[in-house]
Amino acid sequence: MRKQGKRVVKLLGCLGMLSLVISVSTAFAATPGSVIFQSGFESGSTLSQLDAQDDDITGTDTSYATKNNWVTDLEGNSQIGTFKIQYEGGAATDRYASIITDPAYSGNKVLHYWLKNATIQDTGFLKGRIQTSIYDETGNPQQSLNEMYYKVRLKLHPDMQKLESFSNAIPWLTLAEFWNDPTWTGSSYPFRITFGLNKDANAGSNKPLYFSVNSENMENNTRVEIWRADAKSFTVSYNQWITLEFYYKKGDASTGRFYVAATPSGGSRQILFDVKNWTYNTHNASPVGLANFNPMKLYTGEEYINHIRNNGGIMQLYWDNFELWNGWPQAVYQAESMTLGTTSGETLTNSSDVNCSGGVCQIFDSNGVGDYINYFANVSHDGKYDIKVGVKKMSTRGKFQMSIDGVNIGTAQDLYAASAQYTELTIANDVQLAAGDRRFKFYVTGTSGTGYQLGIDYIKIIPKD
Ligand SMILES: [Ca+2]
Ligand SMILES: [Ca+2]
Ligand SMILES: [Ca+2]
Numbered sequence: 001m002r003k004q005g006k007r008v009v010k011l012l013g014c015l016g017m018l019s020l021v022i023s024v025s026t027a028f029a030a031t032p033g034s035v036i037f038q039s040g041f042e043s044g045s046t047l048s049q050l051d052a053q054d055d056d057i058t059g060t061d062t063s064y065a066t067k068n069n070w071v072t073d074l075e076g077n078s079q080i081g082t083f084k085i086q087y088e089g090g091a092a093t094d095r096y097a098s099i100i101t102d103p104a105y106s107g108n109k110v111l112h113y114w115l116k117n118a119t120i121q122d123t124g125f126l127k128g129r130i131q132t133s134i135y136d137e138t139g140n141p142q143q144s145l146n147e148m149y150y151k152v153r154l155k156l157h158p159d160m161q162k163l164e165s166f167s168n169a170i171p172w173l174t175l176a177e178f179w180n181d182p183t184w185t186g187s188s189y190p191f192r193i194t195f196g197l198n199k200d201a202n203a204g205s206n207k208p209l210y211f212s213v214n215s216e217n218m219e220n221n222t223r224v225e226i227w228r229a230d231a232k233s234f235t236v237s238y239n240q241w242i243t244l245e246f247y248y249k250k251g252d253a254s255t256g257r258f259y260v261a262a263t264p265s266g267g268s269r270q271i272l273f274d275v276k277n278w279t280y281n282t283h284n285a286s287p288v289g290l291a292n293f294n295p296m297k298l299y300t301g302e303e304y305i306n307h308i309r310n311n312g313g314i315m316q317l318y319w320d321n322f323e324l325w326n327g328w329p330q331a332v333y334q335a336e337s338m339t340l341g342t343t344s345g346e347t348l349t350n351s352s353d354v355n356c357s358g359g360v361c362q363i364f365d366s367n368g369v370g371d372y373i374n375y376f377a378n379v380s381h382d383g384k385y386d387i388k389v390g391v392k393k394m395s396t397r398g399k400f401q402m403s404i405d406g407v408n409i410g411t412a413q414d415l416y417a418a419s420a421q422y423t424e425l426t427i428a429n430d431v432q433l434a435a436g437d438r439r440f441k442f443y444v445t446g447t448s449g450t451g452y453q454l455g456i457d458y459i460k461i462i463p464k465d
Contacts, residue, residue: 032462033149033327037074038064040321041109045070047085047099055085055097074134079326081135081142081291088129090119097130102318104239110155111296111319116309118302126302128315131177134324136291145289146250147327152296153241153320159313161238163199164206166307170199173209174299175317178248178258179292180280183218189281190218191226193258195246196300198230209236213260213273217281226282231272234262241265241320247328247381248290250279259381269378271435295322328463333377335362335456341374341439348373353392355422356457361392364442364454371444371452376437377459384464387427390457393417398452400442402427415455416448422457430464 042063094117102108118126136142183190198212214228247259256279280287397415410428
């Protein structure tokens with residue numbers, strides 16, 4: 001891969017108080033993640049028993065147009081080993097996973113976890129487990145997954161709230177787990193990242209659950225914590241869908257990354273964790289990729305399972321809309337759906353057009369140099385991005401300069417064409433953006449034709465790191 005001509009341009013913000021650094025590389029191919037598999041557990045997804053302690057899901061989920069087969073797309077992907085559901089103990093009267101109709105909406109199917117009794121013997125106590133496993137296996141390797149992103153919806157059954165009255169702290173209720181060089185393969189450098197729910201000890205009143213993450217080296221069967229973080233400012237809600245996004249990047253203290261974002265249904269997206277630290281064992285000189293992970297998991301001790309049951313409930317979760325990628329997905333923001341900022345006041349029209357993405361382009365009737373329109377788009381994570389814009393060119397169009405949060409990026413773009421033309425423009429590459437709402441401004445700088453209109457279809461940002 002060629003990488004050349006990297007230059008750093010330092011620009012002063014318009015207030016003269018901010019200084020932003022934009023680094024620009026040329027001839028560096030974009031490498032966004034590709035979707036590996038996606039399912040909403042809809043019709044065609046079939047859960048069936050493999051043996052007493054394992055189930056599988058097979059079939060094609062036709063609610064997604066592509067990458068929707070549990071066997072040929074998921075297990076058939078060259079970076080993925082095998083998928084199954086594991087229990088490790090008990091029977092269906094103690095625990096099960098099942099594809100059911102969403103109790104809140106009859107038009108939706110979801111994956112339901114039901115954990116009534118802990119049955120797995122550990123040292124001096126029992127534990128319970130229901131987990132999807134995406135694992136490296138002999139003959140079906142999963143060694144090259146150096147980056148991984150997935151999105152899934154989680155709904156905590158209302159019975160989960162009974163945990164708030166558990167008097168002691170809850171340090172362990174796993175919802176997802178990520179292994180590098182897992183201990184059960186007799187490996188030399190096991191490492192685990194655990195994402196789950198924790199709770200502090202009650203002191204006279206119930207305490208809320210909160211999301212937590214930690215990582216551990218396994219050293220001579222002893223767990224050594226490498227890093228941890230708690231998301232106590234995020235309110236964990238019950239009986240409400242929360243979209244979770246996970247990103248794993250294999251790396252050391254300076255190159256590794258583990259990220260989780262959460263978006264409650266109807267609420268705003270919050271980054272719970274963006275850890276830049278080890279994502280494999282700190283002693284491992286030659287780690288493979290993410291060979292084993294449990295993207296949807298319920299794994300915890302008997303006292304928490306029993307507490308819910310003893311209070312008239314059952315420990316339960318719902319999962320939906322699982323989408324797995326081998327890196328950050330690119331983000332496309334339709335002009336017609338973005339939050340509009342200030343404009344210079346000319347008419348903005350949603351123009352239905354089958355050649356426009358989403359069936360709509362926005363036509364801004366700017367009529368002179370200096371007119372402008374601002375859009376806000378939510379950037380998922382800190383990083384470098386290639387910035388592209390989908391446009392509809394016409395003879396009545398003008399030229400624009402794009403800026404992000406007041407800093408010009410790239411050069412002026414000419415939307416003039418003798419007749420209608422639909423094009424994706426590359427505005428700039430390797431632009432450093434911070435997570436959150438960024439302001440994308442189109443500023444009219446001139447025209448090659450007869451008018452100054454803009455025809456904006458979408459903004460696309462492609463993650464580069
Ligand atoms: Ca579904
Ligand atoms: Ca399978
Ligand atoms: Ca559009």
